[in-house]
Amino acid sequence: GPSVRRGQRHHFLADLSQCLFDFVVQLLPTPEELAIKEDVRKLLERLIKNVEPESRLLSFGSTANGFALRNSDMDLCCLIDSDRLPPSASEMVVMVSDLLERETKFQVKPLPKARIPIIKLTLAPTQGLPYGIACDIGFENRLALENTRLLLSYATLDPTRVRTMVLFLKLWSKRRKINSPYLGTLSSYGYALMVIFFLVHVKNPPVLPNLQVIPPMRPITKEDMHIGEHNIWFFDDTELLKRTWQSGNTDSVGELLVDFFKYFSHDFPYNTHVISIRGGLIEKTYKGWYEASQHILTVQQPISQVLQPDPRAHDLSRDRNRLCIEDPFEVSYNVGRTVTKDGLYTIRGEFMRASRIFSSRPDRAFLALTQLCE
Template sequence: MSIFESLVPSDEEISKQKQLLATLSRLINKEWPNSKLYLYGSCANSFGFSNSDIDLCLSIDEKEMSKVDIILKLAHILHAGNLRNIQALTRARVPIVKLMDPNTGLSCDICVNNLLAVVNTKLLRDYSQIDKRLRPLAFIVKHWAKSRCVNETYQGTLSSYAYVIMCIHYLQSQRILPCLQEMEPTYYVTVDNNICAYFDQVDKLNGFGAQCKDTLSRLLWGFFRYWAYAHNYTKDVISIRTGRSISKNMKDWTRRIGNDRHLICIEDPFETSHDLGRVVDNRSIWALREEFERAAEILHLDPNPNITLFEPYVPSEAET
């Protein structure tokens, strides 16, 4: 818990995030009065570390302009608003404007109409409110992944978002968390032809997992043991949408298609054709599985696992 508490953003940092959101909203609304700016990603889903950059999504109904044109116009608006280090990255897979706010000291990325990410953010934040063990579990797993260099998608490992989904799946398997998408929907929105519906009245689910008394440390060991020894990498897709593992055959994720390898399959809860593990390749799948096994063994056998578990990964001479 002390490691978790050291990673959580302070009240002052959260206040600065809200201050920057308000400042940018005022600037942008002068040009586009009907637009809305949303915090999304780890800074808004309650799983963000202290001192992380923040992600914003501009929701705008501007049919006369392409997304690239909006990004360029947005960069111009921000230049006029006394913001620093402004870069319009129009050729990125998701075009963004990067900036730094001299008043709060925060760096920020703004994308346009990436509303599925906003809905995903809400889903994860709602799950975090059901059982108080999810947040520290996910923070510790993310901290471990960063220490062990298995949290970079461009290197064939997994994103922080994927690790949070894996934690939710594990707690669903232990009946500590429900499956919100299998319950009668109280929240319903369609984004880019994806139907996003689930039960979001999570205050009514307090105590759902109370029958399981497992501590954070035991759940952490169980998480790594599951991914080291219990998960069927050949046949299974984890799906928090259904609250269980589903078959790779059902999704036709049994073979490589383009750059998608499907060696560890993690279904996005709303964009269900999207495998969050698709970047994992033949080399990195073994590195991941070895790290899961190492973590499980440390938590089972080491008398002082808090030191060993987070020891920085040092590449072997063969890797360098």
């Protein structure tokens, strides 16, 4: 009868949670790997100081936000604290690349003309480093440092549930080949934001508080709250929060993951709404993020263009706002802009496949996870 089935379901979810922990633990970087990466960071920082003595090299992205898988690449950001006008990011890319080519064994690829100028470094695999090292160095990307700190704060508040979910999603999305922004799907950063959105705004009671709307304990200056026009405030005293805030949600990781896949298969309104960890579920029209199929007539647009739109512009805008994920600080920026029509179709298909596997394998959590990541 139903109570037997409920008992079985309960057992499955408990089992699934245990399997998820075990699964994720083996994927964490080893202490040796972390130590090597820190040595590489220090070495590069020392070298870059030859070009710009007042610079610091900080790590961001997964190496710094608590969501690193084994052998993941390294994201580094160079900050220059100088009173003089520092060189531009593209100039730094050119100068530092020259230096690193001369002084290191890295294969160096400068990209000074990219939207965000970076240097790509790779070190071929060796016996001690069987996967080599891949590393990107950017310049003055202060917003990325802040969003890394925000994700780290969320991970710290509820390490088991948040970290397990994000790490599993990263692994799953890589294995299922839906973690390739250049090929029309979504970055790891995008998946992490989806998980946090789900835990802050979809689950009721919420698993996490909204750190961006908790007021500061003491007055803070406008400069501390902003980078350019971007409001970067969030409540970052996680130690205090852990003592004073407790989630009313006691769902296990397994339960949360099953619900996450269900929500993003069937319930999230992809066509009309935006995922925002700052503001919850926001309408696309409110942000002005339209899809090209809804043709919007604006005053600024010459009538000739409305009647005969530039086919290229049409194509670009059509695919830009399929999956809308608002960046937590750069709110006019859609982190999901890389997701094409086909990409979204594939991603949703994968969410549905995951839901199906969880409901059709009610007895064997381990097999369900293995099948899920095939």
